[in-house]
Amino acid sequence: MKQQFIGEHLLPGFLGHLFVVIAFVAALFSIYAFYKSTRAELKEPGDARRWKALGRIGYTVLSLSIIGVFIALYYIISHHLFEYHYAWQHSSTGLKAKYLLASFWEGSEGSFLLWIFWVCILGLIVLLTGRQWENRVMVVISVVQAILCTMLLGIYLGPDIHIGSTPFDLLRDRIQAPIFSRPDYLKFIKDGNGLNPLLQNYWMVIHPPVLFLGFALTTVPFAYTIAALWSGKYKEWIRPTLRWSLVTGAVLITGISMGGAWAYESLNFGGYWAWDPVENASFVPWLVIIAALHTLLVFKSTGRSLKVTVVFFILAFLLVWYSTFLTRTGILGDSSVHAFTGNGNALYWHLIVAIGIFLAGSVLFLVKRWRKMPRVAGEEETNTREFWMLIGSIFLLLAAAQIIFYTSLPVWAPVYNKITGTQIAPPEDPVAFYNNIQVWAAIIVAILSGAIQFLKYKKTGMKVVWIRLGLLTLISAILTVFLDVAQVVQPIQLILFTFSGIFAIVANAYYLITAQKGKILKSGASVTHIGFGLIVIGLLLSGYKKHVISIDSTGATRNWDFGKKTYEENVKESHENVLMFRNAAVPMGDYMVTYLGDSIVQNDPPITYFKVKYRRLDKNTGAVAEQFTLYPDAFVNPKGQQGLSSNPATRHYLTHDVFSYISSMSDPEQTDTSAFHKIIANKNDTLYVSNGYLIFRGLTKDITNPKYKPQAGEIAVQIDVDAYGIGGKLGALHPLYLIKGNQAIGPDEAFRDLGIELRVEAIHPDNGSIDFGIKQRAQQDDYIVMKVIVFPYIGLLWLGIMIMVAGMGLSFLYRLKK
């Protein structure tokens, strides 16, 4: 007999799973219908119309089903139905409502669903705007959708062999435990695992949707490209593909930058970009899309570079899938901070098959059409715009190839090991490794982005160009000297890097003013390239001039020789964290920094805020020139884990950021060596503690202390005490005194800002005085270890990204009107 279970809600899961299956079938139907429509296009226009209508219905059913899946899963998560494995694993009852969506796409299945959802929306837009392209493009998009849907099918062929993975699996099916033999097991599953505290951040709510929209968008230029190969109408292919690829480029870089901003703002990786495999995997398709966009423009104006463009668009799409393969199958293993590990072999082979299908299909089309693709006789002249745009695009591709090749190291390492017998590992310092090579690609691309626009398509009179370029080079060189002397930039490649960034800004601004006469709608390219130049300068200053100011000088002699040239470098290398006792000021850079205390907010899990005061003293007078307080926070021992999971706090200036996070702290439970001592106080008496004072304001029977739970036969009195620090009132304490029969107790009341605990030991009704018990944590028992980094001119980087995206938006609007 089948076991019955009490309290399970099986309907949403059933509906969700059903919708996945309907979506998959609808996708297959759409493929067939749109394909039939293309076959009938010429001979039977009536049939073609009918098949197209059917295809549209199929695709609409698919989209509605996916929305149904979305709603079902959201319902399960938001209603905390922990009988479902997905809800149990990724959410908890205490999770704030705004993070429910974050737990929705924390898991692999949820993020696939997000991806499918976006492709649905984009497909519907193609239905509305595709016109003559609709049939063929929709065939390709439906194929992509069908394959994406298989990721969610969750058909089990054996205990470890399954096709796809459904988010609607029940907890009792996924996990083997004796508890699931009880019909009422759900009574014991009170709460889910919750969202990783590191991901409880508003960036986790907005970054994945934007990034996945970017991933989904690469499907559309790809689909148009396949459709162009299919129909042979390359001229008509340009317009829609140009628009779509502009949107793709803009959205994808926005998503990637949001990831960088998140890493910078809320994770203590110590920066916005670490060349982490997951970052690289999303960046590489963007580079290729940008290359494709440029060669497409070449094709539009000259009829050249068609083959390259077609290959680039296909490659960008395949790279999105390859990056999914890299980041979700666990193949990167220990080389990445991000991970969707544990999806096992099923997803590994599933993705290989999916990529194989896309690759085989694309190659088939390419091989069949290669010879027939139109080409222009003769070769490009070197004094033309198209020649140098092609060169620039190839450099973008080379940059992409370098990144993806070394990011894939864990993929090809086994082969390498077989041939050479060496177990190759990633470079010791991946950041320096990638920077050293990518800096050259950036220099070349930035210079080209400034120079190329002065050339014309097909033929250019070079005389005027040389004069202009010479002038712009001179101006940029002078500015470079100023900047690099002021900022002490020394290595040759960084001086060139500075020059390339400045040149991109100056040359594009000049072009914007002189050639385009400031017509903003036509100036998309120039604006985008100015943004790129600003990014280069922002990267240079915030990356190269970044420095740690929390240098620990006390333990330095203990330190081991790291092989650096100077003693200072050695110290810096290993001593970038400073120990700070409460209330003891520590010098850091220009600041005197003081840890003032912490306070806990009872979220899920509880979060601790550390109050850290910065004061900058005037060097001559010694007076306080500026002061501010930062509140870096951390989850302390979250969910039974050991240690800290901390979030930085940053002070923003126009010229730099002061970035700080907690790397360790005293154990709040173990190191308390202090004891209570007794103080007798009358109303309005003051009680002094080491870093402030308390004033006893009186007692009342109106209990406001939230910890109080009334009990029968108990009399409760609340004592009101105000707490003051050096800077003024900090808050109030309300210790309780509970009398039951001839027993009386005064529970401990903590006030963490002063590091004290207060309790009432006795009340004397005759004179209204109170015996307080008070203890303050010894200062040496209350400390934090903190790291502080200064990022100069990081604002330029964010500004540059925004301008670049805005520029692509302008280009899109311009192409839309034309």
Added chain:
Amino acid sequence: MKKAYIVVLVLIAAAVGIIISSYGKFSTYETFSSAMAKPGSTFHVVGRLDTTKPQIYDPLINANQFIFFAKDKDGHSHKVIFNGTKPQDFERAEQLVMVGQMDGEDFRCSSIQMKCPSKYEADQIAVANDAQKLK
């Protein structure tokens, strides 16, 4: 030959140059004993925490030093001196990838990557030296 082809050839040559020039920059996976044979070079050592021996992290003495013992794949246990704070959830890691070099019997470690059997499905990374520079 076409100019474009010449340029493409130059670009390919540049790419090959990049690959060859970055060849020496890679580290290798070693055990403690094979790393000891090459002192002064930096390696990746894969191992696990030796729970029978003590761990020392006392920020009051040195906030940037965490000492523990780790067993490599051959089962040899060595002292590891990590220049940084003690990583979160360190005891739960089922595998440690330590980057550093041997100094006598001790392993001087600049970065630890941990593989956790964690419910959060997230690998932890702890890096002592994360100075990101465009050198």
